[in-house]
Amino acid sequence: MSSSFEKYQKNRLISSYFSVVLSTTLVLFLLGVLGLLVLNTKKVADYYKEKIALTVYLKDSAKDVEIKQLQKTLALAAYTKSADFVSKETAAANLTEDIGEDFVNYLGENPLLNSLDVYMNAQFVSGEQMETIAAEIAEKNFVSEVSFDKPLVSKLNANIKRVGLGILITCIFFSLIAALLINSSIRLSVYAKRFTIKTMQMVGATKSFIRKPFIWNSVKMGIIAAILALAGMAGVLYYVNKSLPQLQLANDKVLIGSVFAGIFLIGVLITWISSFFATQRFLNLRTDQLYY
CATH class of the missing domain: 3.30.70.3040 (Alpha-Beta Plaits)
Structure with missing residues (x-):
């Protein structure tokens, strides 16, 4: 009986970790692609301008x-x-x-x-x-x-400004969505262990001692998700660069490296911050409040 329960808990834990990693990966991938798009908008715009x-x-x-x-x-x-x-x-x-x-x-x-x-x-x-x-x-x-072709020049410049602003607003919007989704996934993961947290607290463990393994587990999931997202971004960048070599999107190594480093740091920071506050929330709850 005990073995079956432990197996059930282990499978539930693995499923929780998998959902956190998957949702974080998808969000970071989308955010990274948008980041590459924003930073390469000028390069694409310049390419078409120089064809006039x-x-x-x-x-x-x-x-x-x-x-x-x-x-x-x-x-x-x-x-x-x-x-x-x-x-x-x-x-x-x-x-x-x-x-x-x-x-x-x-x-x-x-x-x-x-x-x-x-x-x-x-x-x-x-x-x-x-x-x-x-x-x-x-x-x-x-x-x-x-x-x-003056009308073409005017229309091209107007469209570039419009598209650039639209992409920037979309990127900001998805950045907020990314933070909310990752935070929700981490909170659900910590919620599943709320009784463990309260038990450790009741036997005298300090808050920092309790938070440490939760934060470290979340950061590890963030790192795994970031690596998977970066692999997906690299695949997209390779495909686009192969399909449209004239744009030379892969030539700016510093720009690409900055985006990749930014996505990696975002994955680590958001999971760290989300895990910290999610754990802190359950540490501050009374025992009877854990059931709500």
């Missing part, structure tokens, strides 16, 4: 030396990521491929102009700055026109 080109159309009278000099000047400018020359023949071929029709044969001539596609560093991709740069380049007498 400022196109400099050159007059047919422009000399090769003038074009090369302008390309070199633009390439060395602080706002430029790259400056690529696109000949009128290449532009015609690209347009023919896009529309599916050889318009040059239809018109009898190529009406397009030679151009320079200037891809800018992300911090300069805004309507105001690009307009200023475009006006400066347009002053060259061999430049026909300078243009860029």
Whole structure:
């Protein structure tokens, strides 16, 4: 009889530990993924910003030396990521491929102009700055026109701000949820041992002596949960980096290390704090209050 009861208690204890570890792992994993998303939002935004080109159309009278000099000047400018020359023949071929029709044969001539596609560093991709740069380049007498997709730039910047704010609010919300869920799981685990706590207290054990094994067990569960969550995060990061290598999400080792270290510390701290206060609560209860 006693053996069956002990076995039942042991299975119940294992089940309690498993539920704490599982719930903590899931919460930390979600929090970690959101953290990576928040910290990589700028990198993703910069990637798309730097795909927007400022196109400099050159007059047919422009000399090769003038074009090369302008390309070199633009390439060395602080706002430029790259400056690529696109000949009128290449532009015609690209347009023919896009529309599916050889318009040059239809018109009898190529009406397009030679151009320079200037891809800018992300911090300069805004309507105001690009307009200023475009006006400066347009002053060259061999430049026909300078243009860029201003509505696209404005919409992209507005969406980036909106998405960034949304992700930040979501991250804060889930951080609070994480703390509450982990705290609830730890409290349920300690609640199952409330009679053991009161028995130890009645035989003269100090509060710190009673709290110590509970806190240590909770911290160990927090460490296990954090390791499992970090393994899941590493898998997600590997998959995303393999699927979208152009974003180079795995290149910033310091950033990734900071997120991983933060999740590990959160797992340890929340379980420690939750266990401390949960144990303290039952230590302060009278014996008759343990049944409620």
